[in-house]
Amino acid sequence: MQATEILEKLVGFRSVVGLPNDDIVAWIRGYLENHGIAVDVLPGPEGDRSNIFATIGPKEARGYILSGHMDVVPAAEAGWTSDPFCLRADAGRLHGRGATDMKGFLAAVLAAVPRLAARPLRQPLHLAFSYDEEAGCRGVPHMIARLPELCARPLGAIVGEPSGLRAIRAHKGKAAARLTVKGRSGHSSRPDQGLNAVHAVTGVLACAVAEADRLARGPFEHVFEPPYSSLQIGTVKGGQAVNIIPETSEAEFEARAISGIDPAELLAPVREAAEALSKRGFEVEWQELSSYPALSLGPDAPLARLLEALTGLESLPAVSYGTEAGLFQRAGIDAIICGPGEIGRAHKPDEFIHVDELLACQAMIERIGENCRA
Template identity: 85%
Template sequence: MQVIKILEKLVGFPTVVGTSNADIVAWIRDYLQIHGIAVAVLPGPEGDRSNLFATIGPKEVPGYILSGHMDVVPAAESGWTSDPFRLRAETGTLFGRGATDMKGFLAAVLASLPRLTASPLRRPIHLAFSYDEEAGCRGVPHMIARLPELCASPLGAIIGEPSGMRAIRAHKGKAAARLTVRGRSGHSSRPDEGLNAIHAIANVLSRAVAAADRLTQGPFEHVFEPPYSSLQVGIVKGGQAVNIIPDSCEAEFEARAISGVDPTALLAPVREAAETLSGRGFKVEWQQLSAYPALSLPPDAPLAALLEELTGLEPLPAVSYGTEAGLFQRAGIDAIICGPGEIGRAHKPDEFILADELVACQAMVEALGERCRA
């Protein structure tokens, strides 16, 4: 099947998050141009990574966006039974890094091009392929900012994250930050002559734990599991040896927010506690690593009805993982999640997708094309 051949090519590009994606962008651009589709390659500020935007049909008419990311998480973990960047097929099961998250969706979209371009569309279908989604949706904001010059205001965006081809209307927002505290080193026998960065950051960690405990008391949004916003300390590292006063310590924090709550605001108590350390002689650096808003599409939204029509399945209310969908919604574009594969297969060894799932996704995209042609 052509969709499998395309997926094999895409998986072969080791587009690990935070690295150059020039090769995959060039291949997709050339593939689209072969089918007579106008393509805009949109370099990001990093210099070695780009978003890609393409339009099938009249760009001056409101249409629909098919959105997916080209990057994947690293594949250095043990447990792979074959080369993660070489697609392996076993009786309809296709193994490889990104097969489910989310190059399977990209392959299904690209395999649909012959049908989508067979005759003119009355409403356009746009392809919005981003970079560094796995680092907290860092690439797509640059593309969203340029949409007004690329197309008429879209009717909706379908984000093809793995959902078992059942549309999903909501997810939590997320923010992550790194705190670095620098003190003064010295011999552990003279703690009075040093500034212990680990001791200093312990107060900040306690503040984070207390804030996390308070969030369990609400507010609540019961479509989610858990039904409240959350905060956690994910990484703490510092020190060299037990007899050396640690002159630096680093911690990373993550917050996930229900609808209507700013995830960056959830980290504010932690940042405030960190900033008090400056008055005690420590150097404090707070770096926001990523942030994206929650998605909340009403059940009666036209986009939800469209996806139910295209898939034959009633949309699910919500999922726990995050996507780029909230960023499209914040820009005034209705967004929904729907893609092949299951999220439980992602980010682990021997990630896989089923050939039948690719076929189902391709059928959905082609059905959207017929809807836009009518």
């Protein structure tokens, strides 16, 4: 199958983050097995979605991981001019949810499989396709934990997030959490008989704003924009009507950390302020939504040099978005970002990838295969 045909098939699966993914997993597994490649389907603890791991070449040798996620963000936003889950071709563009982020990379990898499998590889290529990346990289840690039983320690991981097919060596880490505060409802004329959850949460919000201001003063890592760690309040909810004491309030927080800083630790002062509300009679729930570490790969790392040679482009020091690459690096595997398309097209109506971008990525992957035969 051509890369465009494979992408059409992949986009047709509604593999929205947080939902079962048996259909796309079964199709990819069947495709790989039809080319003589053994596949490990690795169910996650949710029970209704799985990762995929497959190896082309000798498992006992050290090789490279080609990493991508099968899930996509929802496509309910206004502005789509065609069915988001039906690939549409238009003047060299292929439109559909996930065309860029990141089923285009998966299609390029799968299109390269027949050529990769045609001749023996001295170093293996591992295909590592994950679930629920869009919910904060929730699926891939379960696969990484099983790598020691699946293959020899890899030489590196290439994460195919959209980068204009240019290698990228760093991104910030991220953590997100949801706070729910429950007080006691009542008539607004008797505030003395209730516990106002919205009033209570304002102190936590003020703490978050103060922490955000503090982080903006450094430390700095100037490869990033902005060059410091950040914290923000993303959502705030609460109350039913102006004359009812609000019983519950909810807020969501996100922190993004420069290299060497645990993003979850940036939220610690906010969590402490929230949990202090329990001393005032409120019920407090702090739920960690996601967390992944920063990526930081040196410009002279062998993996960076390899990707520069394969793409013919100098690697970029950093991007603002996050990926699964930091999780591979934390597991002791060098990682880098390099995939087709542009991140600015992702998560938008009429998301698209150019046909020539798709084919260029397939050609790059085939060059990786040639390198593994040398």
